[in-house]
Amino acid sequence: MKYCWSLPKNDPWSTPFAETLLNYLEICRGDQILDIASGSGIPAFYLAEQVGPKGSVLAIDINQRQVLKSRSTQGNHLPWLRFEVGDMRFLPADLPKFDRITGNLSFMFFRPNRFDALQNLVRFLKPSGQIVLTFPSMGTFDSLWKYVDKEMSAQGFVNERKALDEYINERPSASEVEKYLKILGLEKIIVGEQPLEVATGSGIEFLEHPLLRGGFLDDIYECFQDQGLANTFMDKIAEKVSHFTPLYAIRCAMSGWKPNE
Ligand SMILES: C[S@@+](CC[C@H](N)C(=O)[O-])C[C@H]1O[C@@H](n2cnc3c(N)ncnc32)[C@H](O)[C@@H]1O
Known part of the structure; x- marks a missing residue:
């Protein structure tokens, strides 16, 4: 057949x-x-x-x-x-x-x-x-979450960090x-x-990645009350992909x- x-x-x-x-x-x-x-x-x-x-x-x-x-x-x-x-x-x-x-x-x-x-x-x-x-x-894209958490901590984003932690632990x-x-x-x-392994480039390729954007990166943006701040934060993260790649689901x-x- x-x-x-x-x-x-x-x-x-x-x-x-x-x-x-x-x-x-x-x-x-x-x-x-x-x-x-x-x-x-x-x-x-x-x-x-x-x-x-x-x-x-x-x-x-x-x-x-x-x-x-x-x-x-x-x-x-x-x-x-x-x-x-x-x-x-x-x-x-x-x-x-x-x-x-x-x-x-x-x-x-x-x-x-x-x-x-x-x-x-x-x-x-x-x-x-x-x-x-x-x-x-659990474990999916952990290198990304760790890097984001480190950056949030360095920039003093207390509430955003707490929201990220809740999101990660809910998975x-x-x-x-x-x-x-x-x-x-x-x-x-x-x-x-x-x-x-999920491959990605930096900058807009990362931010608009068809797999990462819906459901994963969106969850980081949602940790922020202020979406303008979220955009600035994520634009910087997107320039540092080498700090958290390779990315594994x-x-x-x-x-x-x-x-x-
Ligand atoms: C990641 S896609 C997977 C689709 C498909 N199984 C695949 O492997 O490509 C997840 C799907 O779940 C659907 N979905 C989310 N919540 C649902 C629910 N409560 N009941 C039924 N479908 C749901 C979404 O609409 C979406 O089409």
Whole structure:
């Protein structure tokens, strides 16, 4: 059989995380899969092709634009794959149960109570079903956070430093998710981490870096009440990238199986 829906080769972020997810995931043709935080369809398209027409993939994302974009990419292909708008933290109770639940780059968005959201999600797993989620775990871009903290300290930014510390400590860690999976009674738990280097130049290339800007650098700007001050501070940081590169994200994958009741 010829497969057409492989992971995009030129994607330096979603694809490496999805590769880690697929290393942990065991799927068979005919499986019914729920893919959460599906975004532009990584890895929903790939999974749909793997499970074939006797299986199904329900891919949900909170962002309607992403869902419409994925539907447009899909066209008439893989009709057993459906993209729907939904919040993975509050799935409707009448949703069926699935053989597999996947979520690439998802777990960090389980805020504000990650355990409750995970517990709710696991309810939609059939007995003997597997859940595999990936996320950038604690340790991601630590060299950057350390440098920013040092600079904030040197410039006397007390409140901003406190906000940064809170942000850093709020991020999910591998040990936290392992604990959650155990409390939820899942079996054959594996939580693994692998570094992923993210290359960047200095100046505007750093400040507008497609991976760093949304979700990572924005979090530093949010530590400042005064956005003018944040801009001046970050412009200086951007000139010093050699002080905190190479930058590493930590690719974390968590996998667990629901016991056969
Ligand atoms: C980093 S992207 C990952 C998308 C895709 N899985 C990938 O690997 O490229 C995260 C996605 O999670 C979605 N998202 C964030 N919070 C969500 C929520 N509460 N429920 C469903 N989707 C959510 C965002 O809209 C975004 O498309």
